[in-house]
Amino acid sequence: MNASVTRISARAPVADALLSVADLEVRFETSHGVIHAVDGVSYEVGRGEIVALVGESGSGKSVSALAILGLLPRRRARIFGRVLFEGRDLLSLPESEMRAVRGRKIAMIFQDPMTSLNPVLSIGLQLTEALRVHLGMSQAAARARAVELVAQVGVTDPERRLEQFSHQLSGGMRQRIMIAMALSCEPKLIIADEPTTALDVTIQAQILDLLRELSRRLGIALVIITHNLGVVARYADRVNVMYAARLVEQAGVDGIFAAPRHFYTLGLLRSVPRLDEGRRSALATIEGLPPDLRDLPPGCRFAPRCAARIAACDDAERMMEVDTGHRSACIRARDVAIAGVAPAVAGARKAFAGEAPVLEVADLAKHFDAAGGASVRAVDGVTFMIRRGETLGLVGESGCGKSTIGRLILGLETPTAGRILIGGSVVTNRGFHHKAQMVFQDPMSSLNPRMTIGQFIAEPLLVHRMVPSRRAARNRVAELLGQVGLFPYMADRYPHELSGGQRQRAGIARALAMEPSLIVCDEPVSALDVSIQAQVINLLETLQDRHALALLFISHDLAVVRHIADQVAVMYLGKLVERAPGDAIYANPRHPYTRALLDAVPVPDPVVERRRAPQRLAGEIPSPFDPPSGCVFRTRCPIATARCAREVPELREVSAGHFAACHNIAGGAP
Numbered sequence: 313m314n315a316s317v318t319r320i321s322a323r324a325p326v327a328d329a330l331l332s333v334a335d336l337e338v339r340f341e342t343s344h345g346v347i348h349a350v351d352g353v354s355y356e357v358g359r360g361e362i363v364a365l366v367g368e369s370g371s372g373k374s375v376s377a378l379a380i381l382g383l384l385p386r387r388r389a390r391i392f393g394r395v396l397f398e399g400r401d402l403l404s405l406p407e408s409e410m411r412a413v414r415g416r417k418i419a420m421i422f423q424d425p426m427t428s429l430n431p432v433l434s435i436g437l438q439l440t441e442a443l444r445v446h447l448g449m450s451q452a453a454a455r456a457r458a459v460e461l462v463a464q465v466g467v468t469d470p471e472r473r474l475e476q477f478s479h480q481l482s483g484g485m486r487q488r489i490m491i492a493m494a495l496s497c498e499p500k501l502i503i504a505d506e507p508t509t510a511l512d513v514t515i516q517a518q519i520l521d522l523l524r525e526l527s528r529r530l531g532i533a534l535v536i537i538t539h540n541l542g543v544v545a546r547y548a549d550r551v552n553v554m555y556a557a558r559l560v561e562q563a564g565v566d567g568i569f570a571a572p573r574h575f576y577t578l579g580l581l582r583s584v585p586r587l588d589e590g591r592r593s594a595l596a597t598i599e600g601l602p603p604d605l606r607d608l609p610p611g612c613r614f615a616p617r618c619a620a621r622i623a624a625c626d627d628a629e630r631m632m633e634v635d636t637g638h639r640s641a642c643i644r645a646r647d648v649a650i651a652g653v654a655p656a657v658a659g660a661r662k663a664f665a666g667e668a669p670v671l672e673v674a675d676l677a678k679h680f681d682a683a684g685g686a687s688v689r690a691v692d693g694v695t696f697m698i699r700r701g702e703t704l705g706l707v708g709e710s711g712c713g714k715s716t717i718g719r720l721i722l723g724l725e726t727p728t729a730g731r732i733l734i735g736g737s738v739v740t741n742r743g744f745h746h747k748a749q750m751v752f753q754d755p756m757s758s759l760n761p762r763m764t765i766g767q768f769i770a771e772p773l774l775v776h777r778m779v780p781s782r783r784a785a786r787n788r789v790a791e792l793l794g795q796v797g798l799f800p801y802m803a804d805r806y807p808h809e810l811s812g813g814q815r816q817r818a819g820i821a822r823a824l825a826m827e828p829s830l831i832v833c834d835e836p837v838s839a840l841d842v843s844i845q846a847q848v849i850n851l852l853e854t855l856q857d858r859h860a861l862a863l864l865f866i867s868h869d870l871a872v873v874r875h876i877a878d879q880v881a882v883m884y885l886g887k888l889v890e891r892a893p894g895d896a897i898y899a900n901p902r903h904p905y906t907r908a909l910l911d912a913v914p915v916p917d918p919v920v921e922r923r924r925a926p927q928r929l930a931g932e933i934p935s936p937f938d939p940p941s942g943c944v945f946r947t948r949c950p951i952a953t954a955r956c957a958r959e960v961p962e963l964r965e966v967s968a969g970h971f972a973a974c975h976n977i978a979g980g981a982p
Contacts, residue, residue: 331533332356332394333353334395336380337350337351337353338350338375345607346606347606349557350372350557351558352558353554355552359500360533362548364551364552365537365552365554369841370605371555371557371602377503379403380395380418383414397418415442415496416497420504421487421494421503421507426483426486429486434475435476435477435478435481436474436475439454439458440454440455440458459471459474462488465491467489467492483512483710484511484512484515487508488519488522491519491522500533501534501535502523504534504537505537506538507523508540509538513870514908515709517911517926545915546918549564550562551563551565553576556603556614557608559631559641560576560640561574562640563637563639567637569581569918572649573634573635573645573648573649575618575648576617576642579596579598580598580842585846587874590874591876591894591895595850598617598843612641620647667700668700671864672697672732673696673717673731675693676693676717676729676732677694691717691727692713694886696891698830698863700860701856701857702878702879703862703877704864704881705894706883708882709868710868711885714883717864717866717883718834718866720732734747735747747828747830748831749828749830751816751819751820755807755812755816755818755819756807756815758819759815759819761806765802765810766803769789769818769822770785770786770825772825773789778825778827796817796824797817802818813840816840820851824855829861830862831861831864833852833863833864833867835866836865837849838868849872853876863876865877870910874894878893884933889905889974890970890972892971893969893970896969896970904950904974905948908927908928911926927950930948931947940957942956942959943957956975961973
């Protein structure tokens with residue numbers, strides 16, 4: 313620890329503080345050195361309060377939560393400081409007493425419910441276990457309480473759900489079950505670690521609304537760990553911003569968004585594409601990477617990436633109160649307020665009317681046969697086109713068929729019906745792979761861990777004989793790495809030696825190697841921090857302009873799609889329900905499903921969020937094995953009529969260039 317660093321100074325405690333974390337430190341001793349995962353973190357949480365913990369991956373958010381609950385490996389982790397819960401220091405409790413606190417008084421909701429639920433135990437058995445262990449309930453009483461809890465979190469048919477296993481539930485239902493387990497013993501504090509990251513935006517809104525309502529009604533304190541600043545703006549009361557194992561800013565939610573007092577916080581806010589703003593010319597980015605936690609720089613740890621850095625930043629870092637209730641670890645905190653969050657700079661939409669289509673999809677269908685003679689219509693009669701230099705954003709909830717369309721276009725699946733043309737050629741023609749490539753969601757799983765980055769990028773060049781020699785392939789790899797913002801020497805590195813953003817750039821370089829006219833991007837930034845996300849989005853747009861690429865951008869993040877897409881197509885349960893120019897679909901959505909999707913997306917501005925009156929979409933997507941008759945959306949639609957159950961709506965032009973499949977559109981928004 314740097315001796316020149318001043319620890320967080322004393323401050324007035326939060327009224328009725330339930331949890332008080334003081335100078336928390338976590339160190340991991342490894343063969344490569346000591347990792348300072350959490351370094352001097354202090355914050356408090358009041359009863360019934362929602363406190364957000366935000367920052368990039370590796371900043372120490374999740375480790376600090378696991379330290380509070382005593383869930384870190386004792387052999388490797390060294391924990392210092394104090395964690396007072398109801399006046400008791402949890403760090404000093406023996407494991408036997410800590411087990412009585414975990415689950416009973418403090419509960420945790422983990423990021424991935426599929427890995428948190430036991431796959432070999434029924435939902436009912438997992439829910440009743442905590443009730444019997446902590447509250448001493450009988451089996452019958454625990455069962456009755458479990459039914460009540462499952463109904464309380466909005467899961468239909470709770471009696472039947474208790475008999476099911478985790479793989480039989482949707483992602484939204486699994487997360488609701490995790491919330492029911494967390495609530496089962498009526499805890500006083502819930503720590504939610506990225507509780508909605510893997511969920512669709514509509515399910516995310518339902519779950520977070522539920523958590524907020526329970527927090528307010530039952531007086532439960534809630535700590536939300538997230539990188540989604542829109543979620544923070546909509547739900548949090550106070551915010552703690554972490555960077556490189558330390559807290560760098562603390563304030564009420566209004567103060568953080570209206571007047572950030574640390575340049576790192578300012579950088580995060582500038583990096584986020586906003587649903588309520590039109591297309592920007594480019595997203596602001598935070599260049600560089602966080603420091604190695606084994607070899608931390610002296611003074612301000614953000615200084616190497618900060619454009620406002622001065623010499624004094626290298627001397628010391630201390631948390632100061634710059635406004636009432638607003639604390640910052642930046643010595644230029646007053647200057648941050650002057651810099652402010654930059655307004656969006658409009659980026660002109662390009663005209664494509666005269667361009668020939670690169671991709672033409674007509675009446676595309678893909679049906680999968682299932683056991684018992686059932687058939688799943690994963691894609692059902694989809695039609696669209698993408699011109700040279702254009703981006704089509706394909707959006708919708710999980711299971712709607714977005715990724716299946718991407719696989720069909722790339723020839724990885726065979727269509728049941730319909731036609732796909734790329735550059736006028738059917739996708740099965742020889743030479744097709746020269747025309748279309750894909751950028752995957754998870755760069756780590758799409759890169760071969762046994763190949764260097766250079767070998768990975770050069771492989772298609774050599775296989776398809778696009779270069780005359782291995783030496784020419786190496787030169788081409790160096791050129792491609794330069795195009796995506798990587799250094800040529802990184803060709804000799806393996807995937808695990810690169811950051812997430814660098815791995816995604818390597819995946820883009822491989823896609824460019826074949827000189828395609830079309831790139832399918834399947835959730836290419838969903839696994840990245842907001843600052844890295846902005847870099848990758850800007851890179852895709854730069855490469856598109858340079859090479860006149862057509863992009864199919866598949867995503868569930870409507871704010872990102874608004875920024876990057878020229879056209880937007882909305883899917884629901886295999887069908888296209890709306891298609892229009894990007895600005896038109898955001899300004900005047902014509903299908904009730906599109907409107908519900910937009911309403912569910914939180915805007916990273918608490919003032920705007922308080923003015924909004926969003927229409928919440930109830931329920932979940934019906935089973936694809938038994939879709940509704942007529943309009944597939946009618947079971948969740950607030951304006952459905954008897955006709956919707958009888959007739960399948962046709963995708964028709966409701967205004968110039970704007971198509972929607974709804975019976976109830978009559979010249980205006982439904």
